[in-house]
Amino acid sequence: MAHAPLYSKVPTLADELDIVIPTIRNLDFLEQWRPFFEKYHLIVVQDGDHTRKVGVPEGFDYELYNRKDIERILGDKAWCISFKDSACRCFGYAISKKKYIFTIDDDCFVAKNPSGEDIDALEQHIKNLLTPSTPHFFNTLYDPYTEGADFVRGYPFSLREGAPTAISHGLWLNIPDYDAPTQMVKPRERNVRYVNAVLTIPKGTLFPMCGMNLGFNRDLIGPAMYFGLMGDGQPIGRYDDMWAGWCAKVICDHLGLGVKTGLPYIWHSKASNPFVNLKKEYKGIFWQEDIIPFFQSVKLSKESKTVQECYLELADQVRSGLGKIDPYFDKLANGMQDWIACWDMLNPPAGSSKADKPLPNGTA
Ligand SMILES: O=c1ccn([C@@H]2O[C@H](COP(=O)(O)OP(=O)(O)O[C@H]3O[C@@H](CO)[C@H](O)[C@H]3O)[C@@H](O)[C@H]2O)c(=O)[nH]1
Numbered sequence: 597m598a599h600a601p602l603y604s605k606v607p608t609l610a611d612e613l614d615i616v617i618p619t620i621r622n623l624d625f626l627e628q629w630r631p632f633f634e635k636y637h638l639i640v641v642q643d644g645d646h647t648r649k650v651g652v653p654e655g656f657d658y659e660l661y662n663r664k665d666i667e668r669i670l671g672d673k674a675w676c677i678s679f680k681d682s683a684c685r686c687f688g689y690a691i692s693k694k695k696y697i698f699t700i701d702d703d704c705f706v707a708k709n710p711s712g713e714d715i716d717a718l719e720q721h722i723k724n725l726l727t728p729s730t731p732h733f734f735n736t737l738y739d740p741y742t743e744g745a746d747f748v749r750g751y752p753f754s755l756r757e758g759a760p761t762a763i764s765h766g767l768w769l770n771i772p773d774y775d776a777p778t779q780m781v782k783p784r785e786r787n788v789r790y791v792n793a794v795l796t797i798p799k800g801t802l803f804p805m806c807g808m809n810l811g812f813n814r815d816l817i818g819p820a821m822y823f824g825l826m827g828d829g830q831p832i833g834r835y836d837d838m839w840a841g842w843c844a845k846v847i848c849d850h851l852g853l854g855v856k857t858g859l860p861y862i863w864h865s866k867a868s869n870p871f872v873n874l875k876k877e878y879k880g881i882f883w884q885e886d887i888i889p890f891f892q893s894v895k896l897s898k899e900s901k902t903v904q905e906c907y908l909e910l911a912d913q914v915r916s917g918l919g920k921i922d923p924y925f926d927k928l929a930n931g932m933q934d935w936i937a938c939w940d941m942l943n944p945p946a947g948s949s950k951a952d953k954p955l956p957n958g959t960a
């Protein structure tokens with residue numbers, strides 16, 4: 597059974613992909629990415645003080661949303677979008693009109709491969725997203741759809757079509773995405789290991805999704821990419837991307853979609869303060885010992901056929917399964933529900949009466 601064609605030239609998807617950047621800093625890092633990013637539309641989610649002017653370097657096509665814009669657009673449901681946390685980025689996922697999203701932090705730069713060449717992270721994410729995943733049977737020679745590799749002997753031919761890829765999870769050279777305790781005991785550790793591999797995360801296995809260098813297919817998994825309620829007024833931080841990854845993975849498993857991790861690498865330049873991070877992560881470090889078994893036991897009903905249906909069913913299970921840990925999870929379940937309402941308001945089904953209503957633009 598022939599499997600997906602290899603791409604001699606990876607399509608740019610310039611009109612089908614938005615780059616979402618959360619920022620409390622500045623966007624000077626875009627200068628280094630200019631050769632790779634300039635042809636794409638940017639969605640900048642400005643966090644923190646909305647009166648601060650965030651400059652976008654000349655030549656980039658963008659829309660920029662600050663807290664006031666989020667409140668204007670989402671009204672009484674704006675509360676479900678985090679404030680003073682990188683989780684605010686998920687507003688960009690909902691307001692986008694494109695099929696694909698790539699999100700990157702403003703302290704991530706262009707990395708070099710072992711041959712010293714600049715890595716076009718976006719091209720690799722596109723390659724990952726446009727080729728199938730293999731969640732149902734592990735290919736020991738890694739990604740069979742990449743040049744110079746294939747399915748190994750014993751790989752069932754009936755499974756070689758693979759599954760549609762929903763998420764492409766990239767990695768980081770230099771500052772690794774460690775939690776605070778690890779960062780505190782290994783303050784000088786740098787990731788210098790370039791592993792030339794892309795792996796599908798097997799069905800039934802969870803993973804810690806980092807939002808620093810992440811691509812996904814909005815049409816396949818967008819409504820599940822709610823970065824959990826963190827930051828201002830919340831008891832935990834730095835679990836936003838993790839929460840989205842756990843929710844998205846159980847839904848991908850239910851819907852037969854794939855998640856890949858590995859290439860591409862970016863160069864992560866700033867180590868955030870481990871003491872500040874410990875304060876943010878502290879409760880999460882304990883809670884996740886209950887959260888993970890919860891997600892491992894999640895069963896979604898066969899009636900849940902769309903991402904929204906799966907996500908709302910999951911929100912109910914979060915409320916009943918995790919609400920006893922802390923009232924936060926009840927609030928988070930409410931946030932998940934209001935997120936879906938926001939998603940559906942901003943992304944009405946084609947042909948519905950609301951589909952043609954232009955939304956208020958960002959402050960760009
Ligand atoms: O309140 C905030 C804090 C930060 N941002 C923007 O979000 C990203 C990540 O910020 P930063 O680089 O400071 O954080 P890291 O610890 O390196 O990031 C890791 O933790 C995750 C946070 O949950 C993040 O996704 C991981 O990569 C930058 O663009 C900041 O400008 C913000 O918008 N609001």
Ligand SMILES: [Mn+2]
Pocket residue numbers: 701703864865866867868
């Ligand atoms: Mn960072």
